[in-house]
Amino acid sequence: MSGRLPTTPPTLADVAERAGVSRQTVSNAVNNPDLLRADTLARVQEAIAELGYLPNRAARNLRTRASHLIGLRIQPVLEGTANPTMDRFVHSLVEASREAGYHVLLFSGEPGEPLAGYDDLLRSTAVDAFVVTDTYLGNPQASWLDSRRAPFVAFGRPWENPTATHAWVDVDGAAGCQLATDHLLDKGHERVAWIGWRKDSRIGEDRRAGWHRAMHARGLPTTGLASRVEDTVVSGRSAAGVLLDEARPTAFVCASDTLAMGVLHTLHERGLRAGDDVAVVGFDDSQVAQVVRPGLSSVRQPLEEVAVEVVKALEGLLGHPRVAHPGVLLTPTLEVRDSSGPDRR
Known part of the structure; x- marks a missing residue:
């Protein structure tokens, strides 16, 4: 020394x-x-x-009065699901924010208290703005922040208030599910079943609309081919069993990879081969979809692009002068794997 x-x-x-x-x-x-x-x-x-x-x-x-911190509330992953969306989005948001000179401050709150954590951060001026990800029906975060003139950008459309003027970025779930359904119809399937979320889920109903639109565009029936359940593997498993018994579909499009995993379980239990016997397509392109056998075809959200657009909107809100940012709707893609099966035409 x-x-x-x-x-x-x-x-x-x-x-x-x-x-x-x-x-x-x-x-x-x-x-x-x-x-x-x-x-x-x-x-x-x-x-x-x-x-x-x-x-x-x-x-x-x-x-x-600038901290260069962006607040993001995170929720724990639900048991029995295979949804990686928030993990991918958070990593993408951290990278995009860093390049713009900001850092992301993660905070948590009780599931039953959607505003927990926001008030403390707002009062202490610990963050410059927020990113809101829970835009489901009835969630008060966006309207609460708006009423307090707190800068924020939502990942998700203002489902409850289509006339809302706050900045938002979303992925076109209907377009993604239409793409998935068309993919199966192009392979020769005519009885494509849908497994989605409960009717009070605006996101779920939006995705269902894409399946419904693709089927009707080909003049194909949808009656008896749809099921609405909770977003768990167990629910997907049960719904697939009922549809196989009652509707005899040759393919499934699901609102999530979680539900699609349930379908794969049911096919395995019945001695049916995913892809060869019954085709399956999920939504979110989770890590599970990429590694499960035989490989799950899945709609992939452009979360890296979502993060970039969110940060652009934040920069507009925090700039001088302040620049309004219109809603941005991005189009997903389809990752095709063996669960799509062969061409049946």
Whole structure:
């Protein structure tokens, strides 16, 4: 060991002295670089780099009322499901936010208290804005934040209030399920069953509409071919059994990979081969879909693109001047695997 005492961290005054400018000029270089001439800014930035100066973020936040933090409430994964959507979205949001100079602050709350956590963060000005992901029917988060003029962007359409003017980004679930159904119809299937969520799920009904639209466009019946259940493997398993007994479908389109996994279980129990005997397509392209045998075809949401659009909207809301961001609806793709089965035409 050298025995040298640790030096104190460089200060704003040290940077000013090294660059030969005033303290205010250094402050402007850190907080308002557009105010400086290019050569002056370059000289200050060079001094900052040489000294290893780190601006006092807390003090800057007090002056600018900006934390560069985006709040995102997360919910625990439900038992008996195979839904990776939020995990993929959170990782994508963290990356997109970092590139824009922001960080994501995750917080939790009781499932029965949808506003838990928001009020504390809003009062303490700990975050600059929020990303809301729960836009299901009756959820008060969007309207509550809007009433308090808190900046936020929703991942999901304002299902309950189509006239809402807040920024949102969503994926066209109906288009995704129509794509999945058309894929099976193009293979020669005519009795394609649907397993979706309860009728009070706007997202579930939107996805069901895509299946229904594809079937009717080909003049094919849908009566008796649809089931609405809870989003669990057990529910998908049970619904598949009933439909196989009563409707004799040759293929299934499901509102989630979780439900599709239930269908695969039922086919296995009955000695039927997924793909060869009965085709199955899920939604979300989960890791399970990618590794389960024989490989589950699934609709894939462009979550990386969703995150980029969300951050663009946030930058507009937090910019000066503030820029309104219209709703953005993105189109999913279909990942085709062996559960689609061979061409039957």
